[in-house]
C-alpha cells in the first residue's frame with residue numbers, strides 16, 4: 001500500500017515536471033551555452049563556418065560567438081567568467097596559468113605552414129633594410145610581452161641574429177603599427193597575415209617570416225577554455241570541438257567558398273581581399289611539449305611570469321583523443337618487410353645517402369611539414385599511392401605509383417616510415 005502511494009506520488013511529480021513549460025533556465029541546464037570570445041582575425045574563421053553550417057546544432061551544443069575588439073578585452077571577459085572559451089596563443093596561456101591553470105588548450109586553431117606564414121617581419125617601404133642582419137639596433141615595432149614579441153625574436157634568432165642586438169618598440173595597436181611602418185616612422189615591424197601581406201602590397205619589404213619555424217611550431221594559435229568549463233561541461237566542449245573540426249575540414253577542402261564569410265567577419269585590408277590565399281587550418285592537432293616549453297622559457301627569461309606553467313596542466317589532449325578519426329592500424333614490422341620486398345629500399349636509403357630517390361632517414365619528422373594541410377601520415381600515404389601529386393625538390397617524377405596495395409599493407413608502410421625519426 002505504502003509502496004503504491006509512493007509510486008503515485010512519484011508519478012505525479014514526474015508529470016508535473018514534464019508540464020512545466022521549457023523555460024529558459026531549464027533549457028540552459030540541458031544544453032549549456034558555450035560563449036566564445038573572438039577577435040576579428042583570420043584565425044577565427046572556422047567558428048563562423050561551423051555556425052553558418054549548423055554544425056554546433058548538429059552536435060547538440062549551443063555556442064554563442066562573442067566578438068571582442070582586443071586581446072585585453074578578451075582576457076578580461078575570460079577572467080570575469082563572461083566567456084568560456086577563446087582563440088588565443090601560448091604566450092597568453094602561459095601568463096593566464098602562471099599561478100594556477102585557469103585555462104586549458106584543447107586544440108590548435110592555426111599555425112604556420114611552409115606556404116602560409118602567420119607572422120612576418122617587414123621593413124618600411126623604400127628602406128635600406130633588406131636582410132635580417134640589417135635589423136641590429138633598429139627599432140622593430142611589436143606588441144610588448146605578446147606572441148608578436150616572442151615570435152619576432154625567434155624568427156630573427158633563426159636567421160642568425162643575436163637576441164642581444166635586437167631593439168623593440170612597443171606599438172600595441174596593430175593598425176597604428178601598420179600605419180607607422182607604411183609612413184616610415186617605424187623602420188621595421190612584425191605583423192600577422194593578411195595585414196603583413198597588405199603592407200607588402202603597399203611597398204613594405206619582407207625581411208623574414210615564421211615559415212622557418214614551421215617544424216618547431218613556435219607560431220600557433222590555440223583553442224582554449226576555462227578549466228572550470230572543461231571540468232563541468234566536458235560533453236559540450238567535445239561537441240564543440242567536433243563541429244569546429246568539421247568546419248576546418250570544409251575550409252581546407254574549398255578555401256574560396258569561405259572568402260565572403262572571412263571578409264564579413266574579420267578585418268581584411270582592401271588591398272588583399274581578392275588576392276590573399278586563405279591558409280589551411282590544422283585539424284586534430286595540439287600544442288607539443290617542445291613548443292610549450294620554448295614559449296614558457298621565454299616568458300620566464302623575460303620576467304613576464306613568476307612561475308612556469310606546466311605542460312600537463314595547460315594542454316589537455318583528452319578531447320582530441322576522443323574525437324580523432326581512427327587511423328587504420330598499420331604494423332610497422334610488417335611495413336619494414338614490405339619496404340624491402342616491394343623494392344622501395346632500392347631507391348630510398350635508410351642512412352641519409354640520396355639515391356634514385358631521397359633517403360627516408362628522418363622522414364617521420366619532416367613528412368608533416370612538407371605539404372600544407374597534410375599530416376605526416378596523409379603525406380606519406382599520398383607519396384606512395386600518388387607520387388606525382390608532390391614531387392620532392394631535386395628529384396624527377398620517376399617513382400612508380402604503388403596504387404594497388406591493400407589498405408593494410410599501405411597502413412603498415414606508413415606506420416614503418418613514421419618510426420624513422
Ligand code: HEC
Pocket residue numbers: 339342343344345346347348356357358359363370380383384387388390391392395396397398399400402413417
Ligand atoms: C624507382 C625508384 C623508386 C622506387 C622503387 C620507390 N620510390 Fe619513392 N620516391 C622516388 C623518388 C625519385 C622520389 C622523389 C620524387 C617524388 O616525390 O616523386 C620518391 C619519393 C618518395 C617519398 C617522399 C619522400 C620525401 O622525402 O618526402 C616517399 C615517402 C616514398 N617515395 C616512399 C616510397 C615507398 C614506400 C616505396 C615502395 C613501396 C617507394 N617509395 C618506391 C623513387 C622511388
